[in-house]
Amino acid sequence: MGRTAREKAYRWGAATIAALAVTATVTPVSYAATSGEPAPQRVGGAPKVPAGAVRAADPAAGEALDLSVVLEPRDPAALNRFVAEVSDPASPNYRKYLGSGEFADRFGALPQTVERVRAQLAAKGLEVGDLESDGLTLPVHATVGKAAKAFATDFDGYKLKDGSSGFTNTRAPQLDGSVAGDVRAVVGLNTLAARAPRNTGARGPARVQQATDGARQSRLTGTTGTMCTDIKNLYATPGDGYPAAYDKQDYWSARSLAAAYNMADQPNVQTGTTIAVYSLENYDLRDINSYQACHGTKASVSSVRVNGGPTDPASGDTGVGLETALDIETIVGLAPQSKVLVYQGKNTWDDGTATLRRIVTDNRAKVVSISWGSCETYTPAEVMDAENLLFQQAAAQGQTVVAASGDSGSTGCYQPGESIPGQDQLVTDFPAGSPYVLGVGGTTMRSAVTSQTTWTGSGGGVSQRFSVDANGFQNRTGADYNDACAAATGKVCRQVPDVSAVGDPATGYPVAFGHDSTGAQYWNIIGGTSGAAPVWSALIGQADQDLACQANGTVGYAHNALYRLPAAAFRDVTSGNNNVMDSGNVSGKYQAAAGYDLATGLGTPNGREIVKGLCASVPRSPAGTFNPLAPARILDTRYGTGRPGTSPVAANGTVKLQVTGVGGVPATGVTSVVINVTAVSPTSTGHLIAYPSGTTRPESSNSNWLKGEIIPNLVTVPVGKDGSVDLFNASSGTVHFVADVAGYYSTEAGGSTYLPIGPSRVLDTRNAIGVTTRTPVAGKGTVSLKVAGAGGVPATGATAVVMNVTATAPTSTGHLIAYPSGTTRTESSNINWLTGQTRPNMVVLPIGADGKVNLYNAGTGTVHFIADVAGYFTADTTGSSFHTAGPSRLLDTRYALGTARNTPVPGGATLVLNVNDGHTLANAKAVVLNVTVTAPTSNGFLTVWPDGSTLPNASSVNWVKGQTVANLVTVPVVNGKIDFRPNAGSVHVIADLFGYYM
Numbered sequence: 002m003g004r005t006a007r008e009k010a011y012r013w014g015a016a017t018i019a020a021l022a023v024t025a026t027v028t029p030v031s032y033a034a035t036s037g038e039p040a041p042q043r044v045g046g047a048p049k050v051p052a053g054a055v056r057a058a059d060p061a062a063g064e065a066l067d068l069s070v071v072l073e074p075r076d077p078a079a080l081n082r083f084v085a086e087v088s089d090p091a092s093p094n095y096r097k098y099l100g101s102g103e104f105a106d107r108f109g110a111l112p113q114t115v116e117r118v119r120a121q122l123a124a125k126g127l128e129v130g131d132l133e134s135d136g137l138t139l140p141v142h143a144t145v146g147k148a149a150k151a152f153a154t155d156f157d158g159y160k161l162k163d164g165s166s167g168f169t170n171t172r173a174p175q176l177d178g179s180v181a182g183d184v185r186a187v188v189g190l191n192t193l194a195a196r197a198p199r200n201t202g203a204r205g206p207a208r209v210q211q212a213t214d215g216a217r218q219s220r221l222t223g224t225t226g227t228m229c230t231d232i233k234n235l236y237a238t239p240g241d242g243y244p245a246a247y248d249k250q251d252y253w254s255a256r257s258l259a260a261a262y263n264m265a266d267q268p269n270v271q272t273g274t275t276i277a278v279y280s281l282e283n284y285d286l287r288d289i290n291s292y293q294a295c296h297g298t299k300a301s302v303s304s305v306r307v308n309g310g311p312t313d314p315a316s317g318d319t320g321v322g323l324e325t326a327l328d329i330e331t332i333v334g335l336a337p338q339s340k341v342l343v344y345q346g347k348n349t350w351d352d353g354t355a356t357l358r359r360i361v362t363d364n365r366a367k368v369v370s371i372s373w374g375s376c377e378t379y380t381p382a383e384v385m386d387a388e389n390l391l392f393q394q395a396a397a398q399g400q401t402v403v404a405a406s407g408d409s410g411s412t413g414c415y416q417p418g419e420s421i422p423g424q425d426q427l428v429t430d431f432p433a434g435s436p437y438v439l440g441v442g443g444t445t446m447r448s449a450v451t452s453q454t455t456w457t458g459s460g461g462g463v464s465q466r467f468s469v470d471a472n473g474f475q476n477r478t479g480a481d482y483n484d485a486c487a488a489a490t491g492k493v494c495r496q497v498p499d500v501s502a503v504g505d506p507a508t509g510y511p512v513a514f515g516h517d518s519t520g521a522q523y524w525n526i527i528g529g530t531s532g533a534a535p536v537w538s539a540l541i542g543q544a545d546q547d548l549a550c551q552a553n554g555t556v557g558y559a560h561n562a563l564y565r566l567p568a569a570a571f572r573d574v575t576s577g578n579n580n581v582m583d584s585g586n587v588s589g590k591y592q593a594a595a596g597y598d599l600a601t602g603l604g605t606p607n608g609r610e611i612v613k614g615l616c617a618s619v620p621r622s623p624a625g626t627f628n629p630l631a632p633a634r635i636l637d638t639r640y641g642t643g644r645p646g647t648s649p650v651a652a653n654g655t656v657k658l659q660v661t662g663v664g665g666v667p668a669t670g671v672t673s674v675v676i677n678v679t680a681v682s683p684t685s686t687g688h689l690i691a692y693p694s695g696t697t698r699p700e701s702s703n704s705n706w707l708k709g710e711i712i713p714n715l716v717t718v719p720v721g722k723d724g725s726v727d728l729f730n731a732s733s734g735t736v737h738f739v740a741d742v743a744g745y746y747s748t749e750a751g752g753s754t755y756l757p758i759g760p761s762r763v764l765d766t767r768n769a770i771g772v773t774t775r776t777p778v779a780g781k782g783t784v785s786l787k788v789a790g791a792g793g794v795p796a797t798g799a800t801a802v803v804m805n806v807t808a809t810a811p812t813s814t815g816h817l818i819a820y821p822s823g824t825t826r827t828e829s830s831n832i833n834w835l836t837g838q839t840r841p842n843m844v845v846l847p848i849g850a851d852g853k854v855n856l857y858n859a860g861t862g863t864v865h866f867i868a869d870v871a872g873y874f875t876a877d878t879t880g881s882s883f884h885t886a887g888p889s890r891l892l893d894t895r896y897a898l899g900t901a902r903n904t905p906v907p908g909g910a911t912l913v914l915n916v917n918d919g920h921t922l923a924n925a926k927a928v929v930l931n932v933t934v935t936a937p938t939s940n941g942f943l944t945v946w947p948d949g950s951t952l953p954n955a956s957s958v959n960w961v962k963g964q965t966v967a968n969l970v971t972v973p974v975v976n977g978k979i980d981f982r983p984n985a986g987s988v989h990v991i992a993d994l995f996g997y998y999m
Contacts, residue, residue, distance in 0.1 A: 038177075038178060038179060039177075039178025039179060039181075040178050041153070041175050041176065041177055041178055041181070042175065042176060042178055042181035042182075043172065043173040043174065043175045043176075043181075044173060044174055044175075044176055044181055044184050044185075044186065044187060044383070045173045045174065045186055045187065045381070045382045045383040045386065046173060046381070046382030046383070047172075047173060047382070048169050048170050048171060048172065048173070048190075048191060048381065049169075049191075049378070049379050049380065049381050049382075050159060050169060050193070050379070051159075051161055051162075051193055051194070051379050052162075052379060052414060052416065052424065053161065053162040053416075054159040054160065054161050054162070054193065055159065055160050056157065056158065056159060056160075057158040057159055057160040057166050058158045059156060059157060059158045059168065060145045060156050060158055060168040061145065062144060062145050062146030062149075063144050063145070063146065064144060064145045065142070065143075065144060066142070066143045066144060066145060066148050066189060066190070066192075067140070067141075067142055067189055067308075067351060068127075068140070068141040068142075068143060068148070068187060068188065068189035068190065068351065069138050069139070069140060069141070069186075069187070069188045069189055069351055069354060069355065069358075069387065070118065070122065070138070070139040070141055070184060070186075070187050071137055071138050071184070071185045071186040071187070071188065071383075071386070071387045071390065072110040072114060072115065072118060072137045072138070072139065072183055072184060072185060073110065073114075073137075073182070073183055073184065073185050074108045074109070074110070074137065074390070075108060075109065075110055075111050075114070076108065079108070080108045080393060080397070081393075083107075083108075083397055084393055084396045084397050084437075084558065087396070087397065087399070087557065087558070088396060088557065088558040088559075088560065088561045088562070089561050090561065090562050090565065095554075096399065096554030096555070096557060097554075098397065098398055098399035098554065098555070098557060099397050099398050099399075100364075100398075100694075100695025100696065100721070100722060100723075101363075101364040101398070101695060102134065102695075103398075103695070104135060104136065104394050104397055104398065105134060105135055105136025105137075106136070108136070108394075108397070109132075109135065109136015109137055110132075110136060110137055110183065114183050115132055115139070117179070117180055117183065118139065118180045118183050118184065119139060121176070121177055121179070121180045122139070122141060122151070125147075125150070125151035126143075126147045126150070126151060127141050127142070127143045127147060127148070127151055128141065128142040128143065129141055130142070133358065133362070134362045135358060135361070135362050135391070135394060137185075137390065138358065141189075145168075148170075148190060152170070152174035152175055152176070152187065152190070153172070153174075153175035154170040154171055154172040154173075154174060154175070154190070155170070155171040155172070156168045156169065156170055156171065156190075157169060157171055159193060161193060161194055163194065165194050167191075167192040167193040167194065167349075168191075168192055168193070169190065169191040169192070169193055170190040170191060173382075173383075174187045174190060174383075185386050185387065185390060186382075186383035186384070186386040186387040187383055188350060188351050188354050188381075188383050188384055188387050189349075189350065189351035190383075191350050191381050192349055192350075192351075193349075193350075194348050194349070195281070195348050195349055195350045195353050195375065195384075196281060196348060196353060196373040196374055196375050197373065197374070197375065198281075198282075198323070198324035198372055198373055198529075198531055199324075199372050199373065199374055199405035199406075199407055199408050199430075199460075199529050199530045199531035199534070200323065200324050200327055200372070200408075200527050200528065200529035200531040200532065201408050201458065201506055201527075201528055201529040224266050224267075224337070224897060225255060225256045225259040225260075225264070225265045225266055225267075225334070225335065225337065226255060226256065226296030226297045226298045226334060226337055227254075227256045227296065227297070228248075228254040228255065228256065228295060228296060228511070229294075229295040229296070229297075231295075232295055232511065232524055233248065233254075236248070236251075236252070236511070236524075236526075246526060249261075249447070249448055249449075250447055250448065250508070251507065251508065251526065252508065252509055252510065252511050252526045253446070253503055253508065253509070253510065254334075254511060255296060255331075255334025255335055256334075258334075258335065258503065258536070259334075259335055259608075261446070261449060261450050262450070262502070262536070262540070262572075262605065262606050262607070262608045263606070263607050263608040263609045263610065264335055264539070264540055264543060264606070264608035264609070267336075267338070267543050267546065267547075274336070274339050274340070274366075274367055274368060274542040274545040274546050274555075275339065275340045275341075275342055275365055275366040275367065275368075275697065276332055276336070276339050276340070276341055276342070276366055276367075276368040276369075276370060276538055276539070276542050277341075277342045277343075277344055277360045277365070277366035277368065277369045277370065278325065278328045278329055278332070278341060278342070278343045278344065278370050278535075279344055279356060279357065279360065279369060279370065279371040279372070279373060280311075280324070280325045280328070280343050280344065280345045280346075280356075280373075281311060281345070281346055281347065281348040281352075281353060281356070281373055282311050282313060282315070282321050282322055282324065282325055282345070282348070283310070283311050283312075283313055283314055283315045283321060283322055283325075283345065284315050284322035284325035284326055284329070284343070285315040285322055285326070285514075285515075285516075286302070287516065287522075288315075288322070288326045288330075288512075288513045288514050288515070288522070289302050289326065289329050289330065289333070289513070291513040291522045292326075292329075292330040292333065292334070292512075292513040293333060295513070296333070296334055296337075298333055298334070298337040299337075299896075300332075300333045300337055300338070300339055300340065300341060301340040301341065302329055302333070302340075302341045302343065303340075303341075303342060303343070304342075304343045304344075304345055305342055305343070305344045305345070305359065305363070306345050306346075307344060307345065307346040307352065307355055307356045307359045308346060308347065308352050308355055308356075309347075310345040310346065310347070311345055311346065311347050311348065312347070316515070317514060317515020317516060317523055318515075322514065323512070323514050323515075323525075323527065324372055324373070324531055325343060326512055326513065326514045327372070327510060327512050327514075327527050327531060327532055327535070328370055328372050328531065328534075328535045329341055329343065329535075330510075330512055330513065331510055331532060331535035331536060331539065332370065332535045332538055332539045332542070334539075335535075335536060335539035335540070335543075336539035336540075336542040336543055336546070338546060338898075339539070339542045339546070342365060342366050344356050344359055344360050346359075350381055350384045353373075353384075354384060354387050354388055354391075357388055357391050358391055360395075361391050361392075361394050361395045361398070361400065362394075364398050364400065364697070365697065366400065367399060367400055367401065367545050367555045367556075367557070367697065368400070368401045368403065368538050368541045368542050368545065368556075369395065369400055369401065369402045369403065369538075370403050370404075370534055370535045370538035371402065371403065371404040371405065371432060371438075371534065372404075372405045372529075372530075372531030372532075372534050372535065373405075373531075374404065374405055374406075374407055374430040374431060374432060374433060374460075375430065375431060376407065376409070376413035376414040376428050376429070376430055376431070377413065377428050377429055377430070377431050377434055377464065377465050377466050378413075378414050378426065378428050378465075379414065380431045382466075384431075385431055385432075385435075385466055388431075388432055388435070389432075389435045389436075389437065389467070392432065392435050392437035392438055393437050395437065395558075396437045396557060396558035398557075399554060399555045399556075399557035399558075400555075400557060400558075401439065401538075401541045401545075401555070401556050401557055401558065401559055402432075402435075402437065402438045402439065403438070403439045403441060403534050403535075403537050403538045403541065404430075404432045404433040404435075404438045404439070404440055404441065404534055405430070405433060405440075405441055405460070405529065405530035405531045405533065405534040406429070406430055406433040406440040406441055406442045406443075406459065406460030406461060406497050406498040406530050407429070407430030407433065407458075407460025407530060408443070408458040408460065408504070408529050408530055408531075408581075409430075409458060409460060409581055410457055410458055410459060410460065410461070410578075410579035410580055410581030410582070410589055410591075411427055411460075411461055411462045411579050411580060411581070411589045411590050411591045411599070411600075412424065412425050412426060412427060412428065412580075412581060412582055412589050413428040413429050413430045413460055413462070414426060414428055415581055415582060415589075425582055425589070427462050427463070427485065427589075427590070428462065428465060428485075429460065429461070429462045429463065429464050429465075429495075429497045430460045430497070431466070433460065433497050433498065434464040434466060434467055434495055434497055435467060435495075436467050436468075436469045436495045436560070437558060437560075439499050439500065439537060439541075439559060439560065439563075440460075440497040440498040440499050440500075440602070441498055441499070441500055441501060441502060441530055441533045441534045441536070441537050441602075442455075442456075442459035442460060442461050442497075442498030442500070442501040442504065442530060442533065442579070442600065442601050442602055443455075443456040443458060443459040443460075443501060443502070443503065443504015443505060443528075443529070443530045443532075443533050443601075444456050444459065444501050444502065444503055444504060444505065444533075444574055444601060444605060445503075445504075445505035445507065445508055445577070446503050446505075446508050446605075447508055450572045450605060453572065453574055453605060454574065454576045454577035454593070455574055455576065455577030455578055455579055455593045455600045455601050456503075456504040456505040456528075456577070456579075457577070457578070457579060457580065457581050458504060458505075458529070458530070458579070458581050459498065459501065459504055459530065459579045459600055459601060460497065460498065460530055460579070461497050461498050461579050461591050461598075461599040461600050461601070461602070462485070462496075462497060462591060462599050463481070463482060463485040463486065463494045463495070463496055463497075463599070464485065464486055464494055464495040464496075464497065465485045465486050465494075466486065466495075467486065467494070467495040468486050468487075468488040468489065468492040468493060468494055468495060469492065469493060469494075469495050470491065470492060470493075471491050471492055471493045472491075473561070474560045474561045474563075474564040474565075475493060475495065475496050475564070476493065477493065477496065477597070478493055481591070481599060482494065482496055482599075496597075496599060497599070497602075498530075498599075498601065498602040499560065499563065499564075499602045499603060500537060500563070500571070500601075500602045500603050500604065500605070500606065501533060501574060501601040501602055501603075501604060501605050502532070502533035502534075502536040502537060502605050502606070503528075503532060503533060503536070503605075504528055504529055504530045504532060504533045505528050506526065506527065506528025506529065507528070508528070509526045509527050509528035509529075509532060510526065510527050510528070510532045511524060511525070511526055512524065512525050512526070512527050514527075536606075537606070540606055540608055540611060540612070541556050541559065543608065543612055544556045544611065544612040544615050544616055547612050547616045548886070548887075548889055548891075548922065548994070549616035549617060550612075550615065550616040556615050556616075559615060562614070562615055563603070563611075563615070564603070566610070566611065566614040566615075567610075567614070568596075569607060569610055570606070570607050570610040570611050570614050571603045571604035571605065571606065571607060571611075572604050572605040572606070572607055573595060573596065573603075573604040574593050574598075574600070574601040574604050574605065575593050575594060575595050576593055577592075577593050577600065578590065578591055578592045578593065578600055579591050579599075579600045622672065622719075622884045622885045622886065623672055623748045623884075624748070624882035624883070624884060624999070625672040625673065625746030625747055625748055625752070625882060625883045625884070625885070626746065626747060626751075626752025626753055626754055626882055626883070627675075627744055627745075627746055627752050627753045627754075627755060627801065627845075627874050627883065628744055628745050628746070628747055628751070628752045628753070629743070629744040629753070629800060629801040629845065629846070629847040629874065630664065630665040630666070630742060630743060630744050630745070630847070631665070631820065631821065631824055631827060631847065632677070632741045632742070632743050632819075632820065632827045632829035632831075633664035633665055633741060633742050633827070633829070634664075634739070634740070634741050634827075634828065634829055635658070635660065635663050635664040635676070635740055635741070635742050636656065636658050636728075636738060636739060636740035637737075637738075637739045637740075638650060638656065638737045638738050638739070639681065639737050639739070643656075643658055643659070643663075643740065644656060644657075644658070649682065649684075649735035649736055649737045650728075650730040650735060650736050650737065650738055651730070651735060652685075652730065652732060652733050652734055652735060653729075653730065653731065653732070653733075654729075654730050655727050655728065655729045655730070656727070656728040656730075656738055657694055657725050657726075657727055658725055658726050658727070658728055658740060659724060659725045660674045660676070660720060660724060660725060660726055660742065660745075661720060661724030661725075662724065663742075664742040665742065666742060666745045667745075667747065667749070668724065669749075670747045670748050670749040671720050671724070671745050671746070671747050672719065672720060672746045672747065672748060672883070672885050673717055673718060673719050673720060673745065673746040673883065673885050673995075673996060674717075674718060674720055674726065674742060674744070674745045674746075675715065675716070675717050675742070675743045675744040675745065675746075675845050676715075676716050676718070676726075676740045676741060676742050676743065677713055677714070677715050677716070677740070677741045677743060677829065677830070677831055677842070677844075678691065678703065678704065678713065678714060678715075678716050678728065678738060678739070678740045679711060679712065679713040679714075679738070679739040679740075679741075679830060679833065680704060680706045680710070680711070680712045680713075680736050680737070680738060681711050681736070681737040681738070681739060682709070682711075682735075682736065682737050683706045683707075683708055683709065683710065683732065683734055683735070683736040684708060684734030684735050684736070685708050685732050685733045685734030686706065686707050686708055686732060686734075687705075687706060687730060687731050687732020687733070687734065687736065688702045688703070688704060688705040688706065688731045688732070688965075688967075689702065689703045689704045689705075689714070689716075689728060689729065689730070689731070689738075690702055690703060690727075690728075690729040690731055690888075691703045691716045691718045691726060691727070691728050691729075691888075692718065692719075692726065692727055692729070692888055693718065693719045693720060693721040693722075693726060693727070694720075694721030694722075694723055694725040694726055694727050695721040695722055695723060696721065698727070698729055699887065699888045699889070699890075699993075700890055701887065701888035701889065701890055701931065701993035701995075702731070702931065702933055702967060702991070702993065703716050703931050703967060703969075703993075704967045705933060705935075705965040705966065705967050706732075706736070708734070710835075711816075711833040712833070713816075713830060713831060713832055713833055713842055714842060714843075714931075714967055714968060714969060715743070715831075715842055715843040715844065715845065715968075715969040716931075716969065716995075717929050717969065717995045717996055718888075718995060719885035719887075719995075719996070728740070739830075741827075741829035741830070743844070743845050743846075744801070744845055746883045746885075753800045753801065753874035753875055753876050753880070754874065754875060754877070754878055754879065754880030754881055754882055755803075755872055755873075755874055755880045755881050755882075755883065755926075755927065755998045756872055756873055756874075756875060756879065756880040756881070757871070757872040757881075757926055757927035757947075757971070757972070757973035757998065758792065758793035758794070758870060758871070758872050758873065758973070759792060759793055759869065759870045759871050759872070759946075759953065759955065759973075760805065760869040760870065760871050760944075760945075760946060760953050760955035760957070760972075761792035761793055761869060761870045761953065761955065762792070762867070762868070762869050762870075762953070762954050762955050763786065763788060763791045763792040763804070763868050763869070763870050764784065764786050764856075764866060764867060764868035765865075765866075765867045765868075766778060766784065766865045766866050766867070767809075767810075767865050767867070771784075771786055771787070771791070771868070772784065777810065777812075777863035777864055777865045778856070778858045778863060778864055778865070778866055779858065779863055780813065780815070780858060780860055780861040780862050780863060781857075781858065781859070781860075781861070782857075782858050783855050783856065783857045783858070784855070784856040784866055785822060785853050785854075785855055786853060786854055786855070786856060786868065787852055787853050788802045788804075788848060788852065788853065788854055788870065788873075789848060789852030789853070790852065791870070792869075792870035793870060793873075794870060794873045795873075795875075796852070798875050798876070798877065799848055799873040799874065799875055800847065800848065800873075800874045800875060800876050801845060801846060801847045801848060801873065801874040802845075802846055802848055802854065802870060802872075802873045802874075803843070803844075803845050803870070803871045803872040803873065803874075803971050804843070804844050804846070804854075804868045804869060804870050804871065805841055805842070805843050805844075805868070805869045805871060805955070805956070805957055805968070805970070806819065806831065806832065806841065806842060806843075806844050806856065806866065806867070806868045807832075807839065807840065807841040807842075807866070807867040807868075807869075807956060807959055808832050808834050808838075808839070808840050808841075808864050808865070808866060809839040809840075809864070809865045809867065809959070810837070810839070810863075810864065810865050811834045811835075811836060811837065811838065811860060811862055811863070811864040812836060812862030812863050812864070813836055813860045813861045813862025814834065814835050814836060814860060814862075815833075815834060815858060815859050815860015815861065815862065815864060816830040816831070816832060816833040816834065816859045816860065817830065817831045817832040817833075817842075817856060817857065817858065817859065817866070818830055818831065818856075818857040818859055819831045819844045819846055819854060819855065819856050819857070820846070820854070820855050820857070821846060821847040821848060821849040821854055821855070822848075822849030822850075822851050822852075822853035822854055822855050823849040823850050823851060823853075824849065826855070826857055830859070831844050834860075834864070836862070838961075839959045839960075839961070840959070841956065841957070841958060841959050841966075841968050842968060842969075843871075843968060843969040843970065843971070848873075856868070867956070869953075869955035869956065869957075871970070871971045871972065872927065872971055872973070880998075881926045881927065881998035881999055882998065882999065883929075883996055883997075883998055884996060884997055884998075884999060885995075885996050886994055886995065886996050886997055887993065887994045887995055887996070888931075888993050888994065888995055889993065889994045890991070890992070890993050890994075891914065891916065891930070891992050891993065891994050892912075892914050892981075892990060892991060892992035893989075893990075893991045893992075894906060894912070894989045894990050894991070895935075895989045895991070899914050899992070900912060900914070905936065905938075905987040905988055905989045906981065906982075906983055906987060906988060906989070906990055907983075907987045908939070908941060908983050908984055908985040908986050908987060908988075909982070909983075909984070909985075910982065910983075911952075911980050911981070911982045912980070912981040912982070912990065913948055913978050913979075913980055913981075914978060914979050914980075914981065914992065915977060915978050916928060916974060916977060916978065916979060916994075917974075917977025917978070922974070922977070922997055923977070924999055925974050925997040925998065925999055926973065926974060926997075926998045926999060927971055927972060927973045927974055927997065927998040928971070928972060928974055928979065928994060928996075928997045928998075929969070929970075929971050929994070929995045929996040929997065929998075930945070930969070930970045930971075930972065930992045930993060930994055930995070931967055931968070931969050931970070931992070931993045931995060932945060932957060932958055932967065932968055932969075932970045932981075932990065932991070932992050933958075933965065933966070933967040933990075933991040933992075933993075934958050934960055934964075934965070934966055934967075934983075934988045934989065934990055934991075935965040935988070935989045935991065936963070936965075936988065936989050937960050937961075937962055937963065937964065937983070937986055937987070937988040938962065938986035938987050938988070939962050939985050939986030940960065940961045940962055940985065940986075941959075941960060941983050941984050941985040941986050941988065942956040942957075942958060942959045942960070942983070942984055943956065943957050943958040943959075943960075943981060943982065943983050943984075943988070943990065944956055944957055944980075944981075944982050944984070945957040945958075945970050945972050945979060945980070945981055946972065946979070946980055947972060947973040947974060947975035947978075947979060947980070948974075948975050948976050948977075948978035948979055948980050949975045949976050949978070950975060952980075952982065957970045957972075958970075960988070962986070969995075
């Protein structure tokens with residue numbers, strides 16, 4: 002985790018305290034090398050002073066400094082290989098990313114290295130904190146005087162053009178020879194203001210008391226929002242001294258741009274992706290709320306403040322907050338189902354790097370959007386080295402980092418109206434120049450993509466700092482491509498940009514930003530590559546939300562895959578140049594041309610083709626066959642089973658449950674487990690989210706409960722790489738979890754394949770189906786149900802049966818225990834009920850040798866049992882294998898996800914869900930869904946069945962008025978569709994995908 006309130010956050014290890022104690026009593030350390038010791042070395046490049054800075058007073062010796070000493074990875078070559086493999090579509094390790102926290106264990110500095118560097122720093126009088134969670138960064142507190150002595154440098158003060166002041170070291174930091182090779186960079190010796198936002202040419206502000214469209218409703222969908230009419234009308238009417246502006250001519254609204262870039266309405270969108278916005282300023286949430294109200298979106302936007310965050314208040318007068326508003330609003334407009342996390346830090350080199358480190362080590366966001374940058378000439382070498390390592394870590398974790406390429410064309414340090422030596426130098430922007438960052442240039446576009454040309458300000462060219470493999474994704478050579486960096490043999494200079502989007506402020510982005518004294522919202526038209534970068538962030542977010550990428554890994558480090566896509570995936574830009582300098586100055590250059598060029602890269606996106614190419618190139622998850630188990634209890638938080646202690650799971654707490662190697666599940670080869678999870682004694686309303694350990698928690702749900710209820714539900718969940726799954730208590734109160742394993746899917750030989758049937762009713766004690774009389778099951782009584790030869794299950798050859806079992810009309814509290822005939826009854830439960838309740842649950846049961854399964858009423862009163870067969874498993878290969886997917890939300894009628902309406906489904910009406918996404922589920926024989934119903938207006942039940950077949954006499958979920966109820970459903974797929982139908986009242990329906998059979 003990143004540090005917050007660093008002046009209060011230092012934690013001391015025993016070694017550190019001891020080292021500090023020693024320095025108080027011993028003779029000061031000499032910095033001269035002694036005989037036999039390697040000579041001291043300086044780490045990093047020469048210090049850099051921003052353009053236009055003038056000398057000012059030097060800092061006082063006692064002024065505080067917070068530094069970050071970044072260590073070398075334990076095996077840099079192995080890290081390079083790993084990143085290359087997980088990003089190469091031709092590699093068997095493609096997209097097998099590291100989970101949260103794994104980077105430090107695998108590539109972090111070795112413990113002995115950490116202690117060696119720590120001891121050296123402490124011996125020089127520096128205060129060293131605990132190693133950061135990246136396994137590479139040591140936080141160091143010092144004063145200017147102590148840092149000058151420890152690193153053998155002086156400090157000079159400067160005043161910058163914006164009036165701010167700071168200081169920088171005069172020489173690269175010197176370290177003892179014994180540890181210099183262990184250190185990649187020392188960040189923080191330079192406190193001068195760091196980066197600038199890459200936006201330009203604000204037109205406005207135009208003021209409006211924003212109205213609400215009567216027909217507009219907030220929604221969280223894959224549907225691109227349409228700008229409200231009052232804003233469109235405002236732009237079309239001259240006022241406040243500004244001329245009229247028209248959509249697709251003077252600006253691009255979200256919907257118009259999405260249509261032009263083939264990004265609109267995200268047809269295969271699933272659970273929203275979290276996108277991080279990197280910000281070095283404050284912003285006003287009112288601006289974001291105004292934008293969302295105008296477009297009818299309801300995306301989640303929240304902030305993470307790093308080291309206390311920035312201090313300048315957002316202001317329409319000063320421009321503070323404009324960049325962040327542009328970033329957030331562009332992402333929300335183009336990827337309205339995404340969640341946006343705004344990471345905010347102060348605009349210093351150390352805090353800016355700390356902000357990136359927090360984004361990467363948190364690993365909460367799989368897309369990172371950066372619209373701040375600085376030309377390489379004035380970016381400290383230690384900052385580029387430290388942050389490039391962070392970008393490499395992001396690539397290893399499957400995070401896509403997108404950055405604006407700059408607004409100064411091919412001369413990245415150029416500043417209009419300034420006379421600064423070297424500003425006509427051909428140089429790129431950082432961080433876009435990092436080979437692990439997707440650099441985004443800018444275009445001018447009027448009316449349609451066929452009219453686009455290069456925006457002169459589009460940052461592009463050849464990095465002076467970074468190189469890439471000559472046989473990699475950028476393999477061009479020649480005067481234009483390889484004349485700036487000192488590329489080693491087999492390398493070429495990194496070329497920028499990779500791709501482009503609208504950047505010209507004359508055809509820019511409408512942004513809600515700033516308010517007048519009455520609270521009226523200002524709207525502006527903004528340009529710059531900082532508008533283009535969030536466009537691509539939103540597009541990568543769309544790809545990550547696509548079912549194929551959700552099932553098989555996020556896009557992550559996209560360069561290798563992106564550069565291999567067919568030309569049809571891009572809108573090539575072939576006219577214009579990025580010579581932003583005066584036409585008489587020949588220093589600026591790079592002309593757009595067919596194919597890749599240094600003005601607009603590969604071009605602008607053909608969105609759905611980009612998504613299809615990036616996601617379809619991923620192999621399916623491994624095929625698994627089913628192995629049924631006699632139910633075995635592997636977790637009971639009440640009694641310390643499966644985890645230490647007997648305390649309940651805390652509010653918003655997680656149980657990490659080891660599932661491989663326990664309860665009959667083998668230690669290897671397991672792809673998913675089938676467990677019945679029961680929530681017991683909840684102290685508030687809530688729900689369960691089950692997902693693979695080491696992955697980002699999804700928005701899906703598995704079971705819902707009210708305070709005091711006992712709620713079970715069968716869960717089929719992919720297993721994390723460490724053999725465990727996470728069970729998250731999504732509530733404000735505590736709850737106990739009980740888990741009984743019922744089987745597992747494995748890539749090893751010997752399992753069973755699945756054949757979908759039905760649903761078909763094989764038992765109803767109310768109507769003498771499957772039994773001889775219409776009598777309820779007595780307390781402590783058992784129904785011995787013949788399933789072999791019933792409901793489509795063959796008389797021989799079936800190893801296990803999949804059934805939805807419902808308990809109804811119980812006369813006392815109780816629970817169901819389902820188990821194979823001929824075996825000893827276990828203590829595991831499948832359904833729990835209160836007197837009078839109707840409760841369903843899916844069960845997967847081995848079939849006894851006599852072709853039967855037993856359903857035991859563990860209550861003292863009577864109860865009726867109903868069972869609907871949904872399929873069976875067989876030991877031969879005639880059936881389908883299971884593929885893990887998700888968890889992914891396919892349907893939510895509350896927000897028009899998976900359906901055109903955001904209204905409840907009326908009783909007697911059929912909702913058809915198309916699950917044929919063209920790739921992942923195109924040939925699926927059946928899908929495994931967790932189906933949740935909420936806000937029912939009457940008692941009722943829901944039937945889920947394959948499209949194109951007759952409505953069966955079966956139920957999948959049962960409820961009483963007002964309840965939220967969930968149940969696992971395995972349903973055959975016909976015509977690529979499945980149907981949902983409530984029998985009475987109206988109800989909202991939610992469906993989350995957990996896997997499919999093929």
